[in-house]
Amino acid sequence: MKPRAFTPGTVAMLAGLAAFFGLFLVYPVVWMLRGAFVVDGRFTLEFFAMAFRSPLVVGALTNSFLIGALVTIFTTLLALPLAHLFTRYDFPCKTLLSALLLAPMILPPFVGAIGMRQFFGTFGSVNLLFGLNIDWLGGGGFWGVVIMLTLNLYPIMFLNVSAAMANVDPTLREAAENMGAPPWRVFRTVTLPLIVPGCFAGAILVFIWAFTDLGTPLIFGLSRVVSVQIFDRVTDVGTNPMGYVLVCVVLLLTVALFVVSKRLVGAKRYEMLARGHTAGSERRLSGWRAALVLAGIGAVVAMALVPHASVVLQSLADRWFFTVLPSEMSFDHYMEVFAHPLTVSSVRNSLFYSSLSAGVDLVLGVMIAYLLTRRKIPGASVLDAMAMLPLALPGLVLAFGYVGGFNWKLDWLNPRDNPTVLLVVAYSVRRLPYIVRSAYAGFQQTSITLEEASLNLGASAWRTLRKITIPLVMANLVAGTVLTFSYAMLEVSDSLILAMREKFYPITKAIYSLMGRIEPNAPSVASALGVLGMLLLAASLFAASKVLGKKMGQLFRAG
Amino acid sequence: MNVILRNLTKRFDSTLVVNGVSLDVADGELFFLLGPSGCGKTTLLRLLAGFYQPDAGEIRFGPRPMNGVPPNRRNTGMVFQNYALWPHLNVFENVAYGLDVRKVTGAERSRRVEEALAIVQMNDYAKRSPAQLSGGQQQRIALARALVIRPDVLLLDEPLSNLDAKLRLEMREEIRRIHRETKLTTIYVTHDQQEALALADRIALMRDGGIEQVGTPLELYRSPRSAFVSEFLGAAHFIEGNVVAVLDSHHVRITTPIGELECAADAQPGQRVTCAVRPNDVIALRG
Numbered sequence: 081m082k083p084r085a086f087t088p089g090t091v092a093m094l095a096g097l098a099a100f101f102g103l104f105l106v107y108p109v110v111w112m113l114r115g116a117f118v119v120d121g122r123f124t125l126e127f128f129a130m131a132f133r134s135p136l137v138v139g140a141l142t143n144s145f146l147i148g149a150l151v152t153i154f155t156t157l158l159a160l161p162l163a164h165l166f167t168r169y170d171f172p173c174k175t176l177l178s179a180l181l182l183a184p185m186i187l188p189p190f191v192g193a194i195g196m197r198q199f200f201g202t203f204g205s206v207n208l209l210f211g212l213n214i215d216w217l218g219g220g221g222f223w224g225v226v227i228m229l230t231l232n233l234y235p236i237m238f239l240n241v242s243a244a245m246a247n248v249d250p251t252l253r254e255a256a257e258n259m260g261a262p263p264w265r266v267f268r269t270v271t272l273p274l275i276v277p278g279c280f281a282g283a284i285l286v287f288i289w290a291f292t293d294l295g296t297p298l299i300f301g302l303s304r305v306v307s308v309q310i311f312d313r314v315t316d317v318g319t320n321p322m323g324y325v326l327v328c329v330v331l332l333l334t335v336a337l338f339v340v341s342k343r344l345v346g347a348k349r350y351e352m353l354a355r356g357h358t359a360g361s362e363r364r365l366s367g368w369r370a371a372l373v374l375a376g377i378g379a380v381v382a383m384a385l386v387p388h389a390s391v392v393l394q395s396l397a398d399r400w401f402f403t404v405l406p407s408e409m410s411f412d413h414y415m416e417v418f419a420h421p422l423t424v425s426s427v428r429n430s431l432f433y434s435s436l437s438a439g440v441d442l443v444l445g446v447m448i449a450y451l452l453t454r455r456k457i458p459g460a461s462v463l464d465a466m467a468m469l470p471l472a473l474p475g476l477v478l479a480f481g482y483v484g485g486f487n488w489k490l491d492w493l494n495p496r497d498n499p500t501v502l503l504v505v506a507y508s509v510r511r512l513p514y515i516v517r518s519a520y521a522g523f524q525q526t527s528i529t530l531e532e533a534s535l536n537l538g539a540s541a542w543r544t545l546r547k548i549t550i551p552l553v554m555a556n557l558v559a560g561t562v563l564t565f566s567y568a569m570l571e572v573s574d575s576l577i578l579a580m581r582e583k584f585y586p587i588t589k590a591i592y593s594l595m596g597r598i599e600p601n602a603p604s605v606a607s608a609l610g611v612l613g614m615l616l617l618a619a620s621l622f623a624a625s626k627v628l629g630k631k632m633g634q635l636f637r638a639g
Numbered sequence: 640m641n642v643i644l645r646n647l648t649k650r651f652d653s654t655l656v657v658n659g660v661s662l663d664v665a666d667g668e669l670f671f672l673l674g675p676s677g678c679g680k681t682t683l684l685r686l687l688a689g690f691y692q693p694d695a696g697e698i699r700f701g702p703r704p705m706n707g708v709p710p711n712r713r714n715t716g717m718v719f720q721n722y723a724l725w726p727h728l729n730v731f732e733n734v735a736y737g738l739d740v741r742k743v744t745g746a747e748r749s750r751r752v753e754e755a756l757a758i759v760q761m762n763d764y765a766k767r768s769p770a771q772l773s774g775g776q777q778q779r780i781a782l783a784r785a786l787v788i789r790p791d792v793l794l795l796d797e798p799l800s801n802l803d804a805k806l807r808l809e810m811r812e813e814i815r816r817i818h819r820e821t822k823l824t825t826i827y828v829t830h831d832q833q834e835a836l837a838l839a840d841r842i843a844l845m846r847d848g849g850i851e852q853v854g855t856p857l858e859l860y861r862s863p864r865s866a867f868v869s870e871f872l873g874a875a876h877f878i879e880g881n882v883v884a885v886l887d888s889h890h891v892r893i894t895t896p897i898g899e900l901e902c903a904a905d906a907q908p909g910q911r912v913t914c915a916v917r918p919n920d921v922i923a924l925r926g
Binding site: 249251252254255256257259260261263265266269270274 | 689710715719737785
């Protein structure tokens with residue numbers, strides 16, 4: 081039984097969490113809603129009417145929506161067959177391939193975009209190699225954004241779909257086969273309906289990320305999208321209500337989608353029977369079948385690694401104009417990363433912000449997971465919703481709310497003076513769901529009787545938490561913290577918006593700012609910085625996956 | 640349809656799970672595969688359903704060789720241990736699935752589903768979802784789903800093991816009745832010797848992937864071929880002894896530590912044997 085008693089500790093934790101969420105989540109959202117709907121103390125839809133009469137706003141919304149929808153469709157089409165192969169069959173190099181498939185997650189899409197421009201631009205490598213003159217990134221970068229985001233986000237979809245498929249009791253498929261259904265029919269009538277909730281949860285995440293991604297369209301020069309429009313309005317946030325209107329449209333859409341997905345997934349989550357006979361459910365492939373599967377997966381991996389390869393090449397390129405490969409290569413740009421004042425300070429800033437935010441997340445995550453699993457508290461569902469809300473809350477929206485809401489005369493809190501606090505908080509809030517999930521899973525796996533034994537022997541609740549519970553869930557906490565840290569290092573939209581003065585730039589903003597310079601080697605230095613970030617993220621994801629094993633996928637699910 | 644197995648062998652990695660099994664199941668027979676867990680009986684059933692392919696040996700349904708035929712072309716009706724009812728389909732749709740695959744439509748489809756539900760006495764539940772049914776009811780639906788396609792062979796994998804004791808007795812009678820009504824060749828896997836003794840036309844007792852003995856329940860009970868068979872079919876005392884004389888074609892006299900006994904056996908003088916005495920065959924008289 082969970083103890084119901086309101087110990088002073090519980091009350092203190094609840095109060096602390098309420099203050100944190102109130103100030104850094106609820107307040108900025110309310111501030112933005114007020115900015116969009118209220119003028120002179122009256123409720124109005126005037127700004128919205130104005131926005132929807134503007135062809136620029138309508139065009140941006142349409143483009144963003146199309147990007148979101150196309151990326152969702154493409155990632156689904158990629159993820160479904162991949163997940164099918166990985167859950168049903170065993171083939172050579174399976175572990176290696178599954179790791180490579182997740183490689184896109186270590187590269188922020190906007191960094192990949194830098195290299196992709198060099199490969200697929202009108203005067204890029206591909207056209208030069210084949211003597212073509214095709215605008216691969218056509219539509220002012222529209223297709224570039226779609227392709228880049230598809231390549232970047234399909235792992236999220238893959239993890240969600242795989243988890244859903246693995247959850248389907250194999251005897252349900254066998255029963256269909258036994259009734260005479262051929263494989264395709266089994267998939268259509270049994271597997272597909274059962275994995276829809278999982279797919280849908282993944283699709284919502286992918287849609288929201290693609291819909292609100294800021295860095296990629298910026299690099300491809302696609303300005304008619306909602307995210308860039310919002311970004312452009314950060315500077316006149318105090319005077320122009322249009323920014324609030326756009327942010328609110330995004331916010332309402334994402335929250336609505338999230339709620340719908342929760343409802344649908346919740347209502348259709350079938351209680352799967354786990355008792356059936358499961359031995360040998362992975363069929364081993366060999367010969368030409370295995371070759372075919374390897375070729376297919378290899379092709380996807382190759383496509384997915386193109387952005388990485390292009391960034392690495394770009395980072396080594398001394399001269400790369402109108403040639404297929406760079407005409408001169410060197411490691412100079414890496415040297416420059418460690419010498420240039422902007423890049424040096426950005427690496428230091430990022431490390432500082434990310435460590436702090438990982439620490440904040442660790443404390444908050446343990447508190448929340450502890451309260452949810454071990455204490456009977458009023459409003460547990462509200463707390464859970466608060467902790468998960470950031471999944472639906474684009475970084476863009478949160479950062480915009482911070483810029484608008486914290487324009488106070490406190491120079492340590494106002495991002496115009498010093499963004500440190502807000503950057504750390506923004507990173508923490510954005511990645512809180514991951515660490516809460518990680519810790520929650522740890523607490524759930526640890527039998528409560530182990531704690532009861534400690535209490536029974538006379539230890540206090542605090543001592544039990546410290547001496548018994550935390551050590552038992554340590555692995556999960558470490559994994560969650562590592563993930564939080566590395567994602568904070570590569571957080572894009574909130575960094576671009578909140579870090580306004582060069583001295584406070586984190587890595588991502590430094591990359592973006594380098595790209596804006598006219599020095600000829602700027603893209604190469606930016607790429608070198610990107611490669612370093614990539615290596616860091618790869619190492620930490622690898623470490624986290626070693627600890628979490630197959631549960632890794634759970635961190636990236638919406639349900 | 641009769642079922643013929645010849646030297647069937649199945650390995651998982653290096654473990655031999657089914658080891659050279661040969662069996663002849665007659666048309667319309669209620670045939671039991673009985674044995675302790677891990678003896679390979681479920682694997683044998685799944686070989687029949689086609690979920691596994693044998694490493695060696697032959698499977699035939701009547702005249703048709705079944706090796707290499709995928710599960711969806713075998714026309715077997717299987718009842719899974721966990722029932723495997725599809726949670727996204729209601730009872731009617733679950734039962735109709737096999738008919739849809741066979742392109743049975745319209746009035747014929749509804750008639751046959753109703754008929755199958757009537758056999759298992761579940762007509763009133765057609766619109767329910769599986770989650771709203773009790774274990775016994777799910778069991779009946781799983782049976783109806785297997786029966787509706789008029790399978791050549793009905794395969795039952797521990798069908799009663801997830802039910803409570805009372806329901807188990809009830810469903811046992813149901814299965815007996817349904818088998819009598821449908822006359823389907825039925826292969827029934829269980830580890831419960833009482834189920835097997837009560838229902839079976841014939842039993843194959845399995846051990847370590849092989850067949851220990853095949854026969855009617857009475858044969859296995861009365862003339863077990865080994866101590867394992869005898870013990871598995873019910874508690875017994877074992878007495879070691881030596882054959883001293885053959886009395887007739889079925890009986891011998893043996894010397895044992897508790898004296899000389901006459902017993903049913905096919906053995907030669909001088910042979911060392913173990914005789915089994917069932918407690919309920921020993922009567923204690925007041926002294």
